[in-house]
Amino acid sequence: xxxxxxxxxxxxxxxxxxxxxxxxxxxxxxxxxxxxxxxxxxxxxxxxxxxxxxxxxxxxxxxxxxxxxxxxxxxxxxxxxxxxxxxxxxxxxxxxxxxxxxxxxxxxxxxxxxxxxxxxxxxxxxxxxxxxxxxxxxxxxxxxxxxxxxxxxxxxxxxxxxxxxxxxxxxxxxxxxxxxxxxxxxxxxxxxxxxxxxxxxxxxxxxxxxxxxxxxxxxxxxxxxxxxxxxxxxxxxxxxxxxxxxxxxxxxxxxxxxxxxxxxxxxxxxxxxxxxxxxxxxxxxxxxxxxxxxxxxxxxxxxxxxxxxxxxxxxxxxxxxxxxxxxx
Numbered sequence: 036x037x038x039x040x041x042x043x044x045x046x047x048x049x050x051x052x053x054x055x056x057x058x059x060x061x062x063x064x065x066x067x068x069x070x071x072x073x074x075x076x077x078x079x080x081x082x083x084x085x086x087x088x089x090x091x092x093x094x095x096x097x098x099x100x101x102x103x104x105x106x107x108x109x110x111x112x113x114x115x116x117x118x119x120x121x122x123x124x125x126x127x128x129x130x131x132x133x134x135x136x137x138x139x140x141x142x143x144x145x146x147x148x149x150x151x152x153x154x155x156x157x158x159x160x161x162x163x164x165x166x167x168x169x170x171x172x173x174x175x176x177x178x179x180x181x182x183x184x185x186x187x188x189x190x191x192x193x194x195x196x197x198x199x200x201x202x203x204x205x206x207x208x209x210x211x212x213x214x215x216x217x218x219x220x221x222x223x224x225x226x227x228x229x230x231x232x233x234x235x236x237x238x239x240x241x242x243x244x245x246x247x248x249x250x251x252x253x254x255x256x257x258x259x260x261x262x263x264x265x266x267x268x269x270x271x272x273x274x275x276x277x278x279x280x281x282x283x284x285x286x287x288x289x290x291x292x293x294x295x296x297x298x299x300x301x302x303x304x305x306x307x308x309x310x311x312x313x314x315x316x317x318x319x320x321x322x323x324x325x326x327x328x329x330x331x332x333x334x335x336x337x338x339x340x341x342x343x344x345x346x347x348x349x350x351x352x353x354x355x356x357x358x359x360x361x362x363x
Contacts (some may be wrong), residue, residue, distance in 0.1 A: 036078035036333050041314050042210045043341045044234035046150065046181050048111050050080035050308060051330065052239065054289035054319035059092030062321065067096055068104055069323040073128075075105045083239070084315045085115035085155060086140050098145035103138075113239075114140050115149035115185055115213075117158065117166075128158030134186045138176055152179035153213060156186045167198055167206070169274050174207045183211035183236070189226025196234040211314060218284050218349045219245035219276045219309055225357050228312050239316030240307050244318075248276040249303035285347040290339050301332045306345055308332065 038047040053192060058067050084093045101107050116136035121129045127133075136162060152173055158166060173179040192212055195255045199206045212231055214223045216238065223238065231238050244250055244340060253273070268288070285299070292299045307316050320326035337345075 036330070038078075038080070039237075039314055041132055041151070041181065042231075042237040043208070044210045046111070046210065047332060048081040048315050049079040050092050051079060051304075051332070052083050052113075052315040052317040053079055053326070054241070054317040055082065055084040055097060056088050056319050057091040057093075057228045057347060058084075058096050059089035059243050064096060064099065066322065067332035070320060070326055071097075071105055073323045073326050074330070077327075077333075078108065079330070080108055081113060081315050081317075083113045083169055085118070086136050086143075087115075087118045087120070087155070090120075090359065091139070091143055096138055098143050101145065106156075107146060111150040112144065112146065113153060113183075114144070114149050115153040115155040116140065117155035119125070124160070126156045126158040128154065128161040128163075128169075130165050130169045130172070133166065133169040134172060136171055141178060148178055148180060150180045151183055151210070152181075153183045154184045156185075157184075157188070157191045158262075161194060163203070163239040164198060167195060170199075171207050171297055172208075176215045181210040182207055183213065183239075185213040187214075189230050190206060192227055192236075193234070195228045196230070196236065209234070209236055213238050213241055213317070215240040215242045215243040216240035216310075216313070216316075218249060218288065218303055218345060219281050221349060222306045224351065225353060226359070232312045236312075237313050238312050240316040242319075243307045244303055245281070245285075245302060246273050248273065248281060249285060249288055249299060251285055251299040253277055253283060254282070284345075284349045287345060289362050291337075291345065294339050295335075296338075296339070298328060300328055301335055302337065302341075302345075304329055305335045305337050306342065307336070309342075 036049045039050050040050050084097055086094060116133050117126050117128050170182040174182060196209045199208055213229055216223050228238060288299045288302050292302045304316060318329045320329060
């Protein structure tokens with residue numbers, strides 16, 4: 036698998052990442068082992084997790100496999116902190132919470148450092164400079180090699196990155212931002228992606244297959260019994276992408292796939308992987324077979340006319356003040 040620099044840093048990552056959101060909760064140790072081994076054997080390095088995935092269970096499971104199954108030095112381990120199970124305060128960006136959370140993550144992962152430590156979300160209560168100081172401490176103490184953010188809107192991302200750049204050499208530059216991005220969700224193109232490109236941050240797209248809808252499994256109202264759409268817990272997660280507009284995009288992806296003799300999954304994943312500013316889409320496969328299909332996209336580059344057709348059919352409508360002012 037080809038590798039890319041993560042933003043304007045020296046860190047190189049595989050251009051597809053492996054997600055662990057459902058590890059422990061839905062994916063047991065044997066299946067996780069198969070996923071990690073398949074990913075590693077294909078040349079994958081970036082494995083993304085978070086301290087709240089399965090209440091720490093995903094990190095713990097990953098830690099059990101690293102070293103015994105895959106050499107630690109072959110992986111770029113990325114985790115997150117800041118989300119908290121508190122109905123009155125969903126995010127805690129305080130320095131004390133973040134650094135304690137990082138120590139707990141390291142213990143579960145069985146390592147003395149993570150390669151990429153990310154703020155899971157923006158905390159509107161804690162002063163941003165306090166939150167960002169935790170990132171600096173994490174790197175200067177050796178507990179994290181690089182830092183990034185997740186689910187920051189455009190102005191939040193720009194404010195954070197600018198503050199870090201405000202004291203060159205004294206503050207750690209952000210390397211990445213993680214956001215949902217796919218043919219069914221192009222909202223990041225309004226402000227987040229332009230900010231990331233301008234600031235030299237890599238975008239790590241989550242849900243690059245539109246929460247599974249872009250695989251075509253839900254076409255014509257089908258809901259496979261083993262799909263997220265059939266799960267009481269995850270059906271509301273999939274539902275927003277089952278409307279008529281999404282159906283037109285999925286149909287276009289399927290037509291393109293037929294013409295290229297590949298699968299809709301491969302077309303959708305190749306499209307987002309090769310968008311400007313993208314570092315590595317994070318793939319959350321349930322089985323090694325599904326992951327192998329995603330990894331096979333390495334050999335696929337979409338022809339320009341197909342990319343343009345997919346761009347056109349999925350183009351979001353940008354209204355004031357995001358539209359092109361030159362047309363006024």
